[in-house]
Amino acid sequence: MSQLRRDYKKCERIIKKNSKTFYKAFSMLTNEDKKNAVYAVYAYCRYADDIIDQSNDLAALNQLKKELDDFVRNEEVNNFIFRALLDVRKKFYQDFDFKPFYDMLEGQYMDLNFKPINSLEELRNYATKVASSVGMMLTPILAPNGNKEKLDLVSYHLGVGMQITNILRDIGEDYKINRIYLPSDLMSKYNYKISDLAIGLINDDFMNLFNEIAFTAKTHYRIALENMDVFPKEERQILTYALVLYREIIDVIIENGYDVFSRKQSVSEMRKIKLIKEYTINE
Known part of the structure; x- marks a missing residue:
């Protein structure tokens, strides 16, 4: 070899x-x-x-x-x-x-010198650095002849959607290492305090906060999905699978009582198989 x-x-x-x-x-x-x-x-x-x-x-x-x-x-x-x-x-x-x-590294420097996230706009900016950048690394590989503007659009929205999903899934884990990615203005809006986060409190305030951020992620996923036709069929199919499998994490968390504190939620193999069948492109 x-x-x-x-x-x-x-x-x-x-x-x-x-x-x-x-x-x-x-x-x-x-x-x-x-x-x-x-x-x-x-x-x-x-x-x-x-x-x-x-x-x-x-x-x-x-x-x-x-x-x-x-x-x-x-x-x-x-x-x-x-x-x-x-x-x-x-x-x-x-x-x-x-x-x-370089954008990816800039996102890591942001984590190293972590500052609280104050708004959804700041959260999107962070997600663009650490996640949308990955899509922009991959598009020349997956669609070398595609329209760059549209490819960048998909990379942006898919990356932000996935990173927000990561943040929602890892709320408890991140708190343990002194990182709170939940926007402080939304925490104030729903009257969910850092002291609540510290004890892993899941109440109506937390669920409403979670739902608003989850809605934002799903909006980004929807826009990415609507523009997937910029990719060749095989690559489009694979990215669609990645999107729906990742998006499903949000629904799994909600179905499990919004528990992002006691365990890391994931999509079961059986559920993945069902989603893959559902989202297979037939042309």
């Missing part, structure tokens, strides 16, 4: 371990180059995310930014993620400016 093949295999293991939903969706790609490229992009994003979530390590984040700078300047970066990304660059990123890769 070649070095490059080993590098891609490492990237595949990262997505398989950390996101069953994304792996289930993107492993359906029939084009091996596209599939490997998605795995490499995911590995980069996961590595950046883990630096903050697991170790809050400024030096490691600065080192990753330096490696990205070197990579963009065509200097050799000798680790498996950037070796894989070099191959991705040759195949898909000939005229790419790598801004989304």
Whole structure:
């Protein structure tokens, strides 16, 4: 097995371990180059995310930014993620400016120097950095000949929808590491206090707060879904699967009494199979 093949295999293991939903969706790609490229992009994003979530390590984040700078300047970066990304660059990123890769890092710096989120607008700005950026990394791979403006529109809305879903699912987990992503103006609107959050209180105020943020996420999902026709059929199908499987997390949380404090809610395999059947494109 070649070095490059080993590098891609490492990237595949990262997505398989950390996101069953994304792996289930993107492993359906029939084009091996596209599939490997998605795995490499995911590995980069996961590595950046883990630096903050697991170790809050400024030096490691600065080192990753330096490696990205070197990579963009065509200097050799000798680790498996950037070796894989070099191959991705040759195949898909000939005229790419790598801004989304920097946006992702900017989002991680925001987490490192965490400041409370005051409004939905601030929440969307954060989500654009850490999640919409991922879509913008993937669109040259998934739809190299697509309309860039429309591709960016889908990336923006899908990324924001998914990140808000993450935030809703991880409310309890994030509070334990002193991060509150719930907009403070909405917490005030529904009279839900940080002291309520501290004890994991699920009451009408919390449910109303959750529902308003969930409605925002579902609005972003709807706009993304309405514009999916910018992608070729196979890629459109896979992104649709990813969208509906992720969106379903919100409904699972609600069905389980809005419990985002005692366990991490997820979509069952049986439910995933049902959704995949329901959203299969027949043309």
